[in-house]
Amino acid sequence: MTTRIIGTGSYAPENRVTNDDLAKIMETSDEWIRTRTGISERHISSGEGTSFMAAEAAKQALEMAGVKAEELDIILLATSSPDKCFPSGACEVQAAIGAKNAVAFDLSAACSGFIFALNTVHSFFKSGIYKTGLIIGCDELSKLVDWSDRRTCVLFGDGAGAAVVKADETGIKHLIMGSDGVKGPVLECVSRTTENFLTKGHPQVGYMTMDGQEVFKFAVKKVPECIRQLLEETGVDKEEIKYFVLHQANYRIFESIAKRLDVSLDRFPMNIDRYGNTSGASIPLILDEMNREGKFEKGDKIIIAGFGAGLTWGATLMEW
Incomplete structure (x- = not known):
């Protein structure tokens, strides 16, 4: 099941x-x-x-x-x-x-x-x-x-x-997830600070901070790695994959990942031009868009892959 x-x-x-x-x-x-x-x-x-x-x-x-x-x-x-x-x-x-x-x-x-x-x-x-x-x-x-x-x-x-x-009986075939907490500070957002009657301070709320170059290097290295691992462990050839549905972060990241996998950029659907980076929403948002446009057919093999703060990453091979 x-x-x-x-x-x-x-x-x-x-x-x-x-x-x-x-x-x-x-x-x-x-x-x-x-x-x-x-x-x-x-x-x-x-x-x-x-x-x-x-x-x-x-x-x-x-x-x-x-x-x-x-x-x-x-x-x-x-x-x-x-x-x-x-x-x-x-x-x-x-x-x-x-x-x-x-x-x-x-x-x-x-x-x-x-x-x-x-x-x-x-x-x-x-x-x-x-x-x-x-x-x-x-x-x-x-x-x-x-x-x-x-x-x-x-x-x-x-x-x-x-x-x-x-x-x-059909659906997810295999999955990979990973985390690297050591590199967490390259993309973070501080929560409410510890302030109370003992510290005599007022709670502060932080903003998101990001080391863009480090995040870029992480994404273009880790995503192809976990996709290759997914394919190797399932015995599926990359040419069998209809779409690689990735987290919508940056067009240049897509270009680099497609090049490293030696896969046409046409097989990487994108809507980042209209939505920007919506974090946890980006993958299901584009899945819904494609689904409603009739781009998935029963039996299609697709890989969804994401990467983000944590640092975290994951990829899933599924049959539609």
Whole structure:
């Protein structure tokens, strides 16, 4: 028994912020951003929180799957930007969609989050504990970036993507996950600081910081490595893979990964130009987009791969 995706959904805030819009509030330009990242615009929240966006994506996925919320056994929300420390965003989604029979909790693995959540639910299915699940990747990174730092703020957008999964005879074939906490500081966001009556200070909330060059080097090395490992361990040739669906981080990263794998860039679907880097939402968001455009056919082999803060990475081979 394995895990098959039977429905997808997505949500992005209505506000589209173009590179030209950003050029009005900081020293940057459309040309500067596009040539370095491939991003032209992104969706930015003006009040839609993480749990709201996640629930909207979940409703779409349930509708496509033809599954009622009360049929769900488990809900996992992969996010780095929950609305609250507690209750979890997954519990808030559970309440919003009426999934009264599901266990619900959040998972934090940054841009690798959706893959980690998918593989976690897959493990529950393999053990026979659960049979129907909802996996959501959602982030509202606009509240974590420093909008005066053009090196980071121009990269990110807000959004959500969701998938309903079912225990089935076909679906996930193999998976790989990894972490390197030693390199964690190259991409981090400090939480609320420890301040109380003993320290005499006031809590501070940090912004995201990133060593872009180190993240780039990590991504273009680790992603091809884990994809090759995935193919070797399954005996599948890369030419059998219809699409390589990667975390949408940077167009140049895609170019480098495609070159290292010696695979045509056409087999790496991208929507980063319209959404930017939406962290945990990026993979399920583009999966939903492709699914609704009819780009997947039964039996297609695809690899989804992500990389992000932690540092974390993962790849999953599945048959649609």
